Amino acid sequence: MKKFILLFSALTMIFGLVSCGTEDTTTATTSSFDQTSLIKVYTRDTTSGTREAFFKGIGFSDAVEDNALLVSGYIEVDGNGSMISSVEGDEYGIGYISLSSLEDSGLTGLSFEGVEATEANVLNDTYNLKRPFMYMTRSDWTGMETEEAIVEAFVAYMSTVDGKATIANNSGILETSTSDQLWDDIKDNYDVCSLNNENVTIRFGGSTSVEKIAKALSAEFSAKCGNFIADHNHTGSGDAYKRVQGSESDGANYLHIGFASRSFSTETEVGADGTYGQMCWDAVVVVVNADNNVITNITAEQVKKIYAGEITTWSQLA
Amino acid sequence: MENAFTINQLNLKYGEKKALDQITMDIPKNQITALIGPSGCGKSTLLRTLNRMNDLIDNVRIDGDIRYEEQDIFAKEYDVINLRTKVGMVFQKPNPFPMSIFDNIAYGPRCQGIKDRKVLQEIVERSLINAALYDEVKDRLKESAKELSGGQQQRLCIARAIAMEPDVILMDEPTSALDPIATAKIEDLILELKKKYTIVIVTHNMQQAARISDNTAFLLMGELIEYDKTDIIFSNPKETKTEEYITGRFG
Amino acid sequence: MKSRKRFITDKIYQSLITLISLIGLVILIAVFVFVFNKGSSLLSWDLLTGDYYSTVYDGYYDSELTTNLFVAPDDLDSDTYFSTRWGIALKDDLDREGHDYILIVYVDTESPLANLPDKNNEGEMVYMASGQSLDKIIFSDNTIMLSSKGAEAAISQFESATGIKDIMFTTAGKGIRGSLITTMYLIILTLIVALPIGILTAIYLHEFAPKNNKLVNILRRMVEMLTGVPSIIFGLLGAAVFIPIVSTVTGTEGGNLISGSLTLAVIILPVIISSTEETLKTIPDEYRQASLALGATKSQTTFKVILKSSAPGILSAVLLSIGRIIGESAALIYAIGTSIKDEIIVTERSTSLAVHIWSVMSGETPNFELASAISIIILLVVFVMNLSVKMIVKKISY
Amino acid sequence: MKFPIFKIWDVKKKNRFFDKLTYTGLLIPTILSASFVVLIILFITERGVAPFLPSQYGDLSVNFLRFMTGTTWYISPNIYGIFFIVINTLYVVFLSALLAVPVSVFTALFIAKMTPKPISGFFQTVVELLAAIPSIVFGVFGLGVITDVVKKIATVFGMQTAGGISALSTVLVLAIMIMPTVTLLSITAIKAVNRDMENNSLALGATKIQTLFKVTLVSAKSGIFAGIILGIGRALGEATAVSMVAGNAGTGPDFNIFNTTRTLTSTMLLGLKETTGLDYDIRFSVGVVLIIVIIVTNLLLNAAKKRIGKFS
The missing domain is CATH 1.10.3720.10 (MetI-like)
Structure with missing residues (x-):
């Protein structure tokens, strides 16, 4: 008898614990939206590239690395997916996600400074909550001629139909035009790609935000260019210039090509002519719950005040 | 008569505790010498001094001397390993190594560098025959020695000791852990072995001492009380203490 | 009256203690339930033997398409889309790291896609097969199919296409074979280094060292101090000492299998020493005397009799060490690094299963499924090792 | 009756030599095992001090008190x-x-x-x-x-x-x-x-x-x-x-x-x-x-x- 009681209590505790872990957090939403409610602020963690782009875009750069500047009671989430599910389940919530995942999210994307978040508006430069993805190659190729040739071909590949398709496939925003060439059309200009490059290692690095695109590009381009080895070591935008042309370009961590998820500084990161350029854009969109009927547009100043805790209720925005 | 050991003024202390006090005696060759006395009288200590097994214990201090074949076994340059190959030992509890019967007996010769399988085979067989164990185990030499009965294990240990071709075999209460039948077998074996080896045996069992030994030494509190021919000790002891012990009045 | 009150408080305490001691059991079961719940669906032979990096296939198709229409196999799910012109079925899925991709569910044996000329190596072929992922197509009219648009869109593009200029598809990837092999290497190399040192140290300390000798006591204390050092500090040791040493000798850079094994060897050294010493203590003195x-x-006594008899103890030390090695993460993050590799070279970077979990969990979106699948493997190994040690210890009875 | 006497003397010399060798041979792994604690303290401290040294990191170097x-x-x-x-x-x-x-x-x-x-x-x-x-x-x-x-x-x-x-x-x-x-x-x-x-x-x-x-x-x-x-x-x-x-x-x-x-x-x-x-x-x-x-x-x-x- 005693054993049964033991077993039973053990099982109930286990199921209690497990169900806690898996239970859905969504609460039933009522149709009436109470404007006097407090705004619940969601943010990504400090290592997130989206967070960096967001806070820089709204003119709140100090908050990129410092949670202490944010309104007390903010909630930190660890990914695009959890941001979406959090704001989806919280009718008074506000957050920000990458534009590419807005369509399927079921959230309301807000216009920023009166401009709707669309790829077209990003490209025609009217939607400003965005950042460029940049690349920079070495200027000093002494002793690495093969690598130079492959990187040159790689840069050319990025602006072909093939390359642009891959960038777009990995949620980069860019303009395509009918005048874009196929890789097939230009590959004869790059003799190095007809060789066997299995023993050549190309070192990619820089921004972690660009890592996914860079890896997708290098993986398929390797197949098209003699199977060179792509070694990716992404440590942050700051290292792109530093390790390609700057102070560490001859050190142990040198790179052949580096990426940055922001413009290169015109003062401290000046690359040699023709060694750098833009790959694509990335855009962030401010999102609210679909039941939120208070606003459809938001300004940089408003978002900043919300995240800093100066605007605390939805009625202040109505 | 030749002596195997000549013991002269031997004192032994464990730390501050005196275990042997001024022992002087001769142990004759090719005879059985029994050491008797109550527990703690020093008889095992005396036995273990003969092949210097007491070296293994910390805090042992020895003075006086023991001569084996005219050589001082405590001398600095004296080779204790050599002594132990000449003076074998059988312990109270049968203690075969956790190996096969064959490997147990071959262990000693192997340690001396004998590798030839044929020679080893011969040594093992001869030793087993001499220890009167061969017929019982000849078909299972590769089996674990741990599977033998207690009496067989003890005879295996004797076989292991005689595989080394010793001159002397020290036996520390070899039958105390055995039943009467196994004991009888071992006693027969000891009498048989006497023809070739000098045997020193520590025993608790006075009948055993009377049955098998030629000489008997009676120790009490680390002192050698009386040492003489066995029949004299048991029939006509000179000391009253000996008589009291033998007749079972104490101990 | 008083005794009744005492009786009741007694019962209350008794049930309280019983309840509280169930917490351990609950946690153990919860860990298991969670890990199996999340990871078991992913755990498969393919996961264990698959490459982490996908192989990219690049083909094209410029011949006439036959007008024959392919028939979809009967067993397709409702979320799978089939192209009657090309004989291929596609479906949206999540890869082992939780990202969207298009899974190739079925390729008809007669399909032109099953047999495509290789775009980059003339005369060779690439073969599309189920289980692969479809990434990108440039059709002959320069329209582009992107995997991010989903399987349904891809099939509708297929249905109107006449030829393919460029089709890229990849093997599934994200397998853990490389990390599995690295872990095995680590186990072997670590034991090769640590076992002799550990056993010999234990033998010296227990059999040979003079008793009550000051120097010996200091040595012993220093060995014992290793037990209290947290594993991340061992990682720093690996980074500060072993990596530079190995780098100088082999001319490679950064963490590698050897520096990892050396670090692990130091970690398991106290385990081996204490476990061996414990068994040496249980070996009866009669063996030594005999x-x-x-x-x-x-030395003959020690190596021929004592060491042989302490084999079970050494075996338990080995098993415990294997459990420790396979579960170690913090030290290895420093001493070997986090780069996941397919081709394992002892002097190059690669990573163990435990650090593989760390890698997939510390990215922007933690991938519980893969982490849990690897955790299942680790837990099973660790538990089997620990339970066998328990059995061995039970069996040792001298 | 007895078996041929072993060539005991040679073996003895060898045995004794190996015995001596074992004694010293076992000290080496023991000292090695014990030395790791020292290695840990020595090398980690050496690296850990570096960030505070202007000679290593120049202007970047960390102020110890602030740290x-x-x-x-x-x-x-x-x-x-x-x-x-x-x-x-x-x-x-x-x-x-x-x-x-x-x-x-x-x-x-x-x-x-x-x-x-x-x-x-x-x-x-x-x-x-x-x-x-x-x-x-x-x-x-x-x-x-x-x-x-x-x-x-x-x-x-x-x-x-x-x-x-x-x-x-x-x-x-x-x-x-x-x-x-x-x-x-x-x-x-x-x-x-x-x-x-x-x-x-x-x-x-x-x-x-x-x-x-x-x-x-x-x-x-x-x-x-x-x-x-x-x-x-x-x-x-x-x-x-x-x-x-x-x-x-x-x-x-x-x-x-x-x-x-x-x-x-x-x-x-x-x-x-x-x-x-x-x-x-x-x-x-x-x-x-x-x-x-x-x-x-x-x-x-x-x-x-x-x-x-x-x-x-």
Whole structure:
């Protein structure tokens, strides 16, 4: 008898614990939206590239690395997916996600400074909550001629139909035009790609935000260019210039090509002519719950005040 | 008569505790010498001094001397390993190594560098025959020695000791852990072995001492009380203490 | 009256203690339930033997398409889309790291896609097969199919296409074979280094070292101090000492299998030493005496009799060490690094299963499924090792 | 009759030579094993000091005083203050010990004194298996289950957490991880208590529970305390699981258990991408501080243990 009681209590505790872990957090939403409610602020963690782009875009750069500047009671989430599910389940919530995942999210994307978040508006430069993805190659190729040739071909590949398709496939925003060439059309200009490059290692690095695109590009381009080895070591935008042309370009961590998820500084990161350029854009969109009927547009100043805790209720925005 | 050991003024202390006090005696060759006395009288200590097994214990201090074949076994340059190959030992509890019967007996010769399988085979067989164990185990030499009965294990240990071709075999209460039948077998074996080896045996069992030994030494509190021919000790002891012990009045 | 009150408080305490001691059991079961719940669906032979990096296939198709229409196999799910012109079925899925991709569910044996000329190596072929992922197509009219648009869109593009200029598809990837092999290497190399040192140290300390000798006591204390050092500090040791040493010798850069094994060897050293010493203590002195009485030297006694008898203890030390090695993460993050590799070279970077979990969990979106699948493997190994040690210890009875 | 005499002399020489060789040969691995502690202290200190030396890092070099007293820690732009991290670490470990100790002691009582053999054996195995679960698995469990539980607890108290990542999650994970250590040592201590003493107590009319609490636990307290010291040592050095649930608080000290925190070990692991440079070397400085914290805590607790032992 005693054993049964033991077993039973053990099982109930286990199921209690497990169900806690898996239970859905969504609460039933009522149709009436109470404007006097407090705004619940969601943010990504400090290592997130989206967070960096967001806070820089709204003119709140100090908050990129410092949670202490944010309104007390903010909630930190660890990914695009959890941001979406959090704001989806919280009718008074506000957050920000990458534009590419807005369509399927079921959230309301807000216009920023009166401009709707669309790829077209990003490209025609009217939607400003965005950042460029940049690349920079070495200027000093002494002793690495093969690598130079492959990187040159790689840069050319990025602006072909093939390359642009891959960038777009990995949620980069860019303009395509009918005048874009196929890789097939230009590959004869790059003799190095007809060789066997299995023993050549190309070192990619820089921004972690660009890592996914860079890896997708290098993986398929390797197949098209003699199977060179792509070694990716992404440590942050700051290292792109530093390790390609700057102070560490001859050190142990040198790179052949580096990426940055922001413009290169015109003062401290000046690359040699023709060694750098833009790959694509990335855009962030401010999102609210679909039941939120208070606003459809938001300004940089408003978002900043919300995240800093100066605007605390939805009625202040109505 | 030749002596195997000549013991002269031997004192032994464990730390501050005196275990042997001024022992002087001769142990004759090719005879059985029994050491008797109550527990703690020093008889095992005396036995273990003969092949210097007491070296293994910390805090042992020895003075006086023991001569084996005219050589001082405590001398600095004296080779204790050599002594132990000449003076074998059988312990109270049968203690075969956790190996096969064959490997147990071959262990000693192997340690001396004998590798030839044929020679080893011969040594093992001869030793087993001499220890009167061969017929019982000849078909299972590769089996674990741990599977033998207690009496067989003890005879295996004797076989292991005689595989080394010793001159002397020290036996520390070899039958105390055995039943009467196994004991009888071992006693027969000891009498048989006497023809070739000098045997020193520590025993608790006075009948055993009377049955098998030629000489008997009676120790009490680390002192050698009386040492003489066995029949004299048991029939006509000179000391009253000996008589009291033998007749079972104490101990 | 008083005794009744006492009786009741007694019962209350008793049930309280019983309840509280169930917490351990609950946690153990919860860990298991969670890990199996999340990871078991992913755990498969393919996961264990698959490459982490996908192989990219690049083909094209410029011949006439036959007008024959392919028939979809009967067993397709409702979320799978089939192209009657090309004989291929596609479906949206999540890869082992939780990202969207288009899974190739079925390729008809007669399909032109099953047999495509290789775009980059003339005369060779690439073969599309189920289980692969479809990434990108440039059709002959320069329209582009992107995997991010989903399987349904891809099939509708297929249905109107006449030829393919460029089709890229990849093997599934994200397998853990490389990390599995690295872990095995680590186990072997670590034991090769640590076992002799550990066993010999234990033998010296227990059999040979003079008792109550100050120097020996200091040595012993220093060995014991290793037990209290947290594993991340061992990682720093690996980074500060072993990586530079190995780098200088082999001319490679950064963490590698050797520096990892050396670090692990230091970590398991105390385990081996104490476990061996414990068994040495259980070996009866009679063995030592019997051997010495036979004229064996001390080293002969030790290596021929004592060491043989302590085999079970050493075996448990080995098993415990394997459990420790396979579960170690903090030290290895420093001493070997986090780069996941397919081709394992002992002097190059690669990573163990435990650090593989760390890698997939510390990215922007933690991938519980893969982490849990690997955790299942680790837990099973660790538990089997620990339970066998328990059995061995039970069996040792001298 | 006798067998041919062995060629004993040659062999003897050889044997003796090997015996001597063994004696010295065994000293080498022993000294090697012992030397690692020295290596650890020497080389980690050497690297850990580097960030404070202008000769190594020039203008970037860290001010030692600011490092020791600072209350903010950012990887960029290189603001390193470890004071609050030490406080946070001690706080979190203290709370986890507070949770784990009663549970461990009760579990140990249950296993050692209150159940018949098969059940106690089963529970002991459970505790041993818990002890064997690697840190990384607890990390995954912590991030998948415990953070969710903590999120719910926070809602009950009307608080919000960063998705459950918080000091409380860290405390819970640590408590689970040190529980087996403390339990196993407590079991040993409790089993070592003299039975006569307990029987005496029972004979004097005390109930079993009274005996357990007033006699058994009191006599075993020194051993139990040793277990607690070991557990706290483990908790201070525990890295992987902690980094996964601690969050990455940049400032402190923060005593709100629902906020994110930062421990010494999580600081060493998080954001680790480089293997050179100031941000890498500063982790060795954190390592040195961790070693010092562990040693000091150990010394203090051992001193406390001696005082406790005095009155038993």
